[in-house]
Amino acid sequence: MSDPRQPDAVGPTGSSKADLDADIAIEEPGAVSPETEGAEEDARATAGGAVAAQPTDVPPPSRWHSTLHQITTGNAIISVLAVLLALLVGAIMIAFTDERVQEASGYFFARPGDTFLAIWESVSGAYSALFQGSVYNFRRDDFISGIRPLTETLTFATPLIAGGLGVGLAFRVGMFNIGGRGQMLIAASVAGWLAFGFDLPWGIHMLVALLGGLIGGALWAGIAGALKARTGAHEVIVTIMLNYVAFYLVSWMLRTPGLLQAPGSSNPKTPAMKETAIFPALLGPQFNLHFGFILVVVATVIVWWILSRSSLGFRFRAVGENPNAARVAGINVPSMYIYAMLISGALLGLAGVSQVLGTVTTGFTAGIDAGIGFDAITVALLGRSTPWGIFIAGILFGAFKAGGFSMQAAEGVPIEIVLVVQSLIVLFIAAPPLVRTIFRLPDPASPKRRPVPNVTQEVKAK
Amino acid sequence: MSTAVQHPAPAPQVVALDTTVVTSWKAPIAFAIFTLLAIALAVFAPQDGDTTFRLSTQSDVIQLPEITVPTMPTLWITIVLLALATAYSAMLVASKRRVPVWLVVVFAVLFMFGFLTWAASGAAIPVIGLLFGSLSLAVPLIYGSLAGVLGERVGVINIAIEGQLLAGAFTAAVVASITGQPILGLIAAMVAGMLVGMVLAAFAIKYFVDQVIVGVVLNVLVVGLTSFFFSQVLAPNAAALNTPPRFERLPIPVLSEIPIIGPVLFRQTLVVYLMYVAVALVYFGLFHTKWGLRLRAVGEHPQAADTVGIKVNRTRFWNVALAGAIAGLGGTFFTIGSGIAFNKEMTAGAGFIALAAVIFGQWDPIKATLAALLFGFASNLQNTLSVIGSPVPSEFMLMLPYVVTIFAVAGLVGKVRGPAAAGKPYIKS
Numbered sequence: 001m002s003d004p005r006q007p008d009a010v011g012p013t014g015s016s017k018a019d020l021d022a023d024i025a026i027e028e029p030g031a032v033s034p035e036t037e038g039a040e041e042d043a044r045a046t047a048g049g050a051v052a053a054q055p056t057d058v059p060p061p062s063r064w065h066s067t068l069h070q071i072t073t074g075n076a077i078i079s080v081l082a083v084l085l086a087l088l089v090g091a092i093m094i095a096f097t098d099e100r101v102q103e104a105s106g107y108f109f110a111r112p113g114d115t116f117l118a119i120w121e122s123v124s125g126a127y128s129a130l131f132q133g134s135v136y137n138f139r140r141d142d143f144i145s146g147i148r149p150l151t152e153t154l155t156f157a158t159p160l161i162a163g164g165l166g167v168g169l170a171f172r173v174g175m176f177n178i179g180g181r182g183q184m185l186i187a188a189s190v191a192g193w194l195a196f197g198f199d200l201p202w203g204i205h206m207l208v209a210l211l212g213g214l215i216g217g218a219l220w221a222g223i224a225g226a227l228k229a230r231t232g233a234h235e236v237i238v239t240i241m242l243n244y245v246a247f248y249l250v251s252w253m254l255r256t257p258g259l260l261q262a263p264g265s266s267n268p269k270t271p272a273m274k275e276t277a278i279f280p281a282l283l284g285p286q287f288n289l290h291f292g293f294i295l296v297v298v299a300t301v302i303v304w305w306i307l308s309r310s311s312l313g314f315r316f317r318a319v320g321e322n323p324n325a326a327r328v329a330g331i332n333v334p335s336m337y338i339y340a341m342l343i344s345g346a347l348l349g350l351a352g353v354s355q356v357l358g359t360v361t362t363g364f365t366a367g368i369d370a371g372i373g374f375d376a377i378t379v380a381l382l383g384r385s386t387p388w389g390i391f392i393a394g395i396l397f398g399a400f401k402a403g404g405f406s407m408q409a410a411e412g413v414p415i416e417i418v419l420v421v422q423s424l425i426v427l428f429i430a431a432p433p434l435v436r437t438i439f440r441l442p443d444p445a446s447p448k449r450r451p452v453p454n455v456t457q458e459v460k461a462k
Numbered sequence: 463m464s465t466a467v468q469h470p471a472p473a474p475q476v477v478a479l480d481t482t483v484v485t486s487w488k489a490p491i492a493f494a495i496f497t498l499l500a501i502a503l504a505v506f507a508p509q510d511g512d513t514t515f516r517l518s519t520q521s522d523v524i525q526l527p528e529i530t531v532p533t534m535p536t537l538w539i540t541i542v543l544l545a546l547a548t549a550y551s552a553m554l555v556a557s558k559r560r561v562p563v564w565l566v567v568v569f570a571v572l573f574m575f576g577f578l579t580w581a582a583s584g585a586a587i588p589v590i591g592l593l594f595g596s597l598s599l600a601v602p603l604i605y606g607s608l609a610g611v612l613g614e615r616v617g618v619i620n621i622a623i624e625g626q627l628l629a630g631a632f633t634a635a636v637v638a639s640i641t642g643q644p645i646l647g648l649i650a651a652m653v654a655g656m657l658v659g660m661v662l663a664a665f666a667i668k669y670f671v672d673q674v675i676v677g678v679v680l681n682v683l684v685v686g687l688t689s690f691f692f693s694q695v696l697a698p699n700a701a702a703l704n705t706p707p708r709f710e711r712l713p714i715p716v717l718s719e720i721p722i723i724g725p726v727l728f729r730q731t732l733v734v735y736l737m738y739v740a741v742a743l744v745y746f747g748l749f750h751t752k753w754g755l756r757l758r759a760v761g762e763h764p765q766a767a768d769t770v771g772i773k774v775n776r777t778r779f780w781n782v783a784l785a786g787a788i789a790g791l792g793g794t795f796f797t798i799g800s801g802i803a804f805n806k807e808m809t810a811g812a813g814f815i816a817l818a819a820v821i822f823g824q825w826d827p828i829k830a831t832l833a834a835l836l837f838g839f840a841s842n843l844q845n846t847l848s849v850i851g852s853p854v855p856s857e858f859m860l861m862l863p864y865v866v867t868i869f870a871v872a873g874l875v876g877k878v879r880g881p882a883a884a885g886k887p888y889i890k891s
Contacts, residue, residue: 377678431665
């Protein structure tokens with residue numbers, strides 16, 4: 001997913017412990033340029049016990065050889081094969097649970113062709129529905145309605161990318177923000193309240209609601225950051241607990257007249273957002289794609305800039321790699337935790353705001369987060385906590401989501417198959433040696449070019 | 463606090479060690495906050511009337527009398543006691559001594575008593591039902607936290623507890639429905655949890671994948687798999703595949719007649735009795751056997767363990783598998799333990815609460831069990847109070863356990879330190 005030559009393409013330094021910085025087995029030693037320390041460590045980890053190749057000792061191989069080597073051992077092929085493998089497992093599940101297949105397999109030995117035909121029909125039907133629901137629908141007459149699924153994909157991807165950026169940024173600082181749900185709910189509530197409760201001119205209203213939501217999400221996550229910085233409370237516990245607190249708080253506000261509940265209604269639901277606050281549609285009213293997507297693109301650029309071009313991002317990454325070393329180097333580690341959680345919460349807040357002001361503008365319930373806070377973790381993992389990796393991963397997962405719904409509608413395949421495929425993709429991508437073993441690809445650290453030292457060592461032990 | 467670090471200059475370091483005790487001002491501050499909270503309840507939302515505590519059920523042999531107290535005087539007396547406890551803890555800290563654990567427990571019990579008296583004014587609190595339900599709700603959390611403790615002690619972070627619980631619940635429901643034997647469902651659930659644990663172990667140990675990643679992803683995978691099979695297979699054939707029999711309650715002959723304790727602890731199902739055994743075994747095994755010593759050595763310093771001939775990765779693999787089996791056993795509570803059919807995502811985040819209990823309990827099986835019991839109590843408190851009618855909106859009661867946890871983690875526990883090598887793969891070359 002991420003550019004293998006990008007020097008800062010370290011894996012998610014995620015942890016439920018501050019000192020857990022295992023971005024191990026993520027990067028391919030054959031593909032990363034060995035100038036950076038992070039890459040060397042990855043190489044050491046992935047090589048299955050071999051310490052990193054020492055590039056200076058090895059004569060440079062021919063260009064053809066190295067190109068071929070990179071293709072067969074690089075990140076890209078692993079990613080593609082991981083997706084293929086995951087889809088294959090999904091196909092097996094679809095085939096085995098399909099009624100037509102079960103029927104035909106009853107007389108398998110009499111007419112085996114029927115079984116294979118039924119398998120082919122169920123699997124190809126499901127996957128073509130997935131494709132037509134997420135990229136391009138060939139059954140439509142004109143291009144405009146044919147391309148609609150792609151815009152749906154981007155609409156679904158919008159909060160996933162924003163949330164993934166938030167979780168990924170926290171990963172890079174060595175923190176695990178499981179609190180996406182709570183941060184999204186608080187942000188959505190603040191933004192929604194500003195959007196339906198006030199009358200402001202067009203544009204300003206939207207900005208006020210957006211900013212309010214971002215601040216709400218940031219402060220909610222900031223509680224966890226501040227508690228970690230001041231008292232050492234573990235952010236995993238605090239963010240999980242804040243999820244529940246936010247959920248019940250929002251549920252209470254939604255059913256209390258005068259707070260978030262729609263006037264004259266007894267349902268726990270807010271009134272519709274005012275026209276002046278709603279994100280404008282990007283491609284006209286027949287598409288659902290809204291301004292939130294632009295915001296997410298901007299957020300991706302900003303996060304990229306923060307992480308790889310700003311001094312704050314340098315300090316973030318230093319703390320994420322090794323908080324003790326960062327402290328010795330004069331970095332104020334506690335305040336980095338607070339800043340990181342504030343930014344992370346604002347990004348998850350953006351996910352919540354884009355839900356209420358863009359996707360569901362007719363009023364929301366306590367289920368507005370739609371599990372995106374947890375999906376964001378998978379997106380961040382698939383994107384390896386790099387901004388553009390997360391961007392692509394978010395679009396991929398958005399496609400699965402958009403396609404999954406049409407697959408369920410058209411073929412009756414439960415949408416949960418998408419969860420299985422998504423999680424398998426992340427699992428396979430995280431374990432390149434497994435994918436290489438299955439497809440018999442060459443090991444990037446081939447034995448000829450790798451000295452095997454006779455030492456025992458623990459990776460990144462402190 | 464290791465002495466090895468202070469070796470070069472022992473004398474001044476000892477003095478420095480004494481002064482570090484000052485940092486625990488958190489406990490008095492937390493106590494003060496809770497005392498103020500109680501005062502706020504008494505001042506701003508006074509309740510008239512009496513509160514009754516019902517200490518026996520109808521079927522008990524030994525009947526205890528009901529205790530009825532006037533609400534407001536009792537609350538004020540409790541507040542005075544809370545204030546005294548706060549002052550005592552402040553005095554202890556001021557004289558550079560630690561706040562003992564028993565004081566925290568006494569304070570918590572007092573606060574709960576005061577709160578219950580206030581919340582249930584004019585009604586009767588079924589104490590037995592409250593405690594019984596607390597234990598029941600804590601069952602999957604305790605199993606889950608035992609699994610988490612084992613995993614982290616051996617050096618593998620187990621975020622997949624949620625997945626293991628769910629896999630256990632699913633398999634138990636299906637196998638028990640097909641065979642009609644809950645005990646077979648229980649075994650199948652252990653196998654299912656073990657399989658999830660083995661996948662976690664294989665990816666973490668053989669392929670060196672970040673353990674947090676594998677854990678999170680396995681949770682999603684199990685949710686996806688179980689929900690898919692539920693929608694596709696179980697829902698259309700619910701009668702054959704998803705009507706699990708339930709474990710019967712087995713009152714233990716003499717013990718179950720002890721007042722209060724008996725009905726709460728000894729009129730439970732097999733799943734709960736197995737839990738008592740599991741907690742005891744894990745505690746004893748972890749701290750008093752060769753197995754536990756090796757396990758902890760692998761989790762703290764794998765290189766040293768390897769040097770003395772312990773097979774690090776093998777130890778990790780089988781103990782993570784064992785942890786998975788324990789969590790899978792806990793998953794049976796949701797289906798055959800309660801006689802409920804399987805449903806999508808029915809564990810509803812219990813695995814994450816169990817994870818919080820592991821950290822809250824500082825990676826100790828007994829403390830983690832107590833933390834899980836606290837969560838169970840808080841959840842059931844809401845159920846009980848919503849039945850008898852309470853002045854607080856139910857959402858705030860539901861919120862309470864989580865708020866208390868945040869306070870407790872920030873105020874009392876503070877910075878916790880897990881096993882040193884948890885989360886790090888061990889690579890031997």
